[in-house]
Amino acid sequence: AQSVTQLGSHVSVSEGALVLLRCNYSSSVPPYLFWYVQYPNQGLQLLLKYTSAATLVKGINGFEAEFKKSETSFHLTKPSAHMSDAAEYFCAVSEGTSYGKLTFGQGTILTVHP
Amino acid sequence: DAGVIQSPRHEVTEMGQEVTLRCKPISGHDYLFWYRQTMMRGLELLIYFNNNVPIDDSGMPEDRFSAKMPNASFSTLKIQPSEPRDSAVYFCASSLNRVNYGYTFGSGTRLTVV
Numbered sequence A: 001a002q003s004v005t006q007l008g009s010h011v012s013v014s015e016g017a018l019v020l021l022r023c024n025y026s027s028s029v030p031p032y033l034f035w036y037v038q039y040p041n042q043g044l045q046l047l048l049k050y051t052s053a054a055t056l057v058k059g060i061n062g063f064e065a066e067f068k069k070s071e072t073s074f075h076l077t078k079p080s081a082h083m084s085d086a087a088e089y090f091c092a093v094s095e096g097t098s099y100g101k102l103t104f105g106q107g108t109i110l111t112v113h114p
Numbered sequence B: 001d002a003g004v005i006q007s008p009r010h011e012v013t014e015m016g017q018e019v020t021l022r023c024k025p026i027s028g029h030d031y032l033f034w035y036r037q038t039m040m041r042g043l044e045l046l047i048y049f050n051n052n053v054p055i056d057d058s059g060m061p062e063d064r065f066s067a068k069m070p071n072a073s074f075s076t077l078k079i080q081p082s083e084p085r086d087s088a089v090y091f092c093a094s095s096l097n098r099v100n101y102g103y104t105f106g107s108g109t110r111l112t113v114v
Helices: none
Strands: A003-007 A010-014 A019-026 A033-038 A044-050 A056-058 A064-068 A073-078 A087-094 A102-104 A108-113 B005-007 B010-013 B019-024 B031-038 B042-050 B053-056 B065-071 B074-079 B088-095 B109-113
Touching: A003 A087, A003 A102, A010 A019, A019 A033, A019 A087, A019 A108, A033 A064, A033 A073, A044 A056, A044 A064, A044 A073, A073 A087, B005 B088, B010 B019, B019 B088, B019 B109, B031 B074, B042 B065, B042 B074, B053 B065, B074 B088
Parallel strands: A010 A108, B010 B109
Antiparallel strands: A003 A019, A019 A073, A033 A044, A033 A087, A056 A064, A064 A073, A087 A102, A087 A108, B005 B019, B019 B074, B031 B042, B031 B088, B042 B053, B065 B074, B088 B109
């Protein structure tokens, strides 16, 4: 069975600093991996996804993630944090079935300080 | 497309009352998922449907919870009778039958049972 571990339930950075949110997965099949963002009082929004076309994936709002098979990781990064990036971020892995049932991590709350 | 539409956005009800949450998936999506989100337990998958048929309801916490999908454009999640511990944000999501597609989430219904 697939699983996702997000290291750090809370991450705090200063505005302009590097954002690094960690995600490790376990999967018995080649994984499809996703990052979602949830702003306060909103639903989850797809940020980016890895689907085996390229290991470095670019998403919306300047975020990107790199798939590293040897490390079973899919960490999310952004070179320079903005106040508007404050939100909760979820990593998810597809179970590889035909319908792509997702298993979500526990989420990481990103706080951005001025 | 208007996205996944959930109603109501907020619901406050008294313990013991019946509560019905509604969801309209994206047209053409053949998978529909109901999630519950709480601070303590994070995102929990309650049930999902394929082509209006319930596939896995193992996440439904108790017999007080029931879900239906009478047609491709509408689903309900009912709690009867409601209890304070049911207070949470309930999300509906829909997806296509593709392993790398990901989910589109609604904005959620915030349920408070007093």
